[in-house]
Amino acid sequence: MSLGGVTSHKARTVPFLRSLVKHSRTPVHAFEEASDRASGALVRLNMGPFRPYLVTHPDHVQHVLKGNQPNYLRAGMFWDPLAPLLGQGILSEGEGWAASRKILQPVFTARYVNSLTSRMAQIVTGLIDAIVVPGRRFDVAEVVSALIHPTIVRLFLGATISDDDINRLAPAYDTGVTARSIRLLLPSVPERFPLLGDRAFRQAIKTIDEVVYPRIRYAKARGGAEADLVSRLVSARRDEPDADRLIRDDMVAIHGAATETSVTALTWVWPVLDAHPEIAARVYEEVDRVVGRGPVTVAHLPELTYLKMFMDELVRLYPPGWILPRTAAGADQIDGVEIPAGATMVLSPYLTHRLPEFWDRPLEFDPERFAPGNDRARHRYAYFPFAAGPHVCLGPHLFMMEALLLIAGILCKYRPVLHTTGPITPRLASTLRPPTGLSMTLVPAGRA
Ligand code: HEM
Structure with missing residues (x-):
């Protein structure tokens, strides 16, 4: 076959189902095996009748996310079940996405995000003081979520939101993104046929709407004058007839995009520090030197250069x-x-970030890769933890501020002692999560 004058061929198919069975407890290894077999080539994963295309080579990633991006839609079996939750805005496609992106892009400037940062520092520091009990063992993911979730909700939906409402949102989101997993396995079942989880999904949307719509009305009543995100959107969409729903869709989508990803990344920090004592020692030295015994403030952030390199490397190995x-x-x-038209394409930062053709010692955790200037020889699309092209994430700067504040906020007072030993194999969920049940104790920094 010839398209545009270039001879083309069909993709090679690599075994996948067999690997999945072999690694049923750690399916991430099945993806790693498929990527090893592909060695950067565009292949199909043999999952029986369903054979998605696995895209790992940075040139191919560039083609899908940028070069011919309009042809590759965020639609299909992975996206459609979530559409009633995420709505018609920034996490959709087409006109609704374009209109939201036009409004949100100028909102998420470094200037606006920086203006949120001192408020974020206060919220995070206050929560660390309220939640952390030195010497007591706790579940890492639970505590990180208890620190991040209210911080993001207050920055986005306003400082006056009640604790009760904040506490209703977290489980509703959790249900919202997980309740319909069964539709991933049964993509041909039409929406009108009810499946297990559909009711819980609808209930979760109702709960989220019951919290979000009153916040939109509250921001409107104040003329959109506050600094939080909902007020910014109220001002930006002042003259639009269907503004409430459009703002709701973007608030819900951004909240979803921001919390789960941030919580996951910030949960990985602790097992990674534990596994690399020399790197941890450099992080502790930097926090001691820059922040002392705290509290951490916005002024400290530009000086936490090693911690930033650490986070860049963290989202390379564990995006x-x-x-x-x-x-x-x-x-x-x-x-x-x-x-062919209709093909499912699977891009994976996790796999591309580990390709030996593009990364020296790919499996070694080494923050020096991100020292200034060290990225010069790197392919631009060998590293895309925040995606790329028109759909590139809006939150990297906000995320980095949040990460530095949370980690330095904890380390200026405490040292972590992890109680889980052995290899930490990633768990595949809607995000790349560490294993469940990681537990940790924080001990006062002087006594570690
Ligand atoms: C570790 C933290 C984060 C990671 C790894 C991450 C990663 C990503 C990725 C991979 C995408 C592209 C998804 C796709 O198109 O398939 C994305 C999109 C997006 N992210 Fe993030 N994100 C993070 C934090 C945040 C934060 C804090 C915000 C808050 C504003 C945010 C807002 C968004 C939005 C609005 C989009 C959709 C952009 C568009 O389609 O135009 N993210 N993010």
């Missing part, structure tokens, strides 16, 4: 958004490989 699925709208050709 929360480990899979970016797309559906090909029309036929295409990538590097000579035929892509």
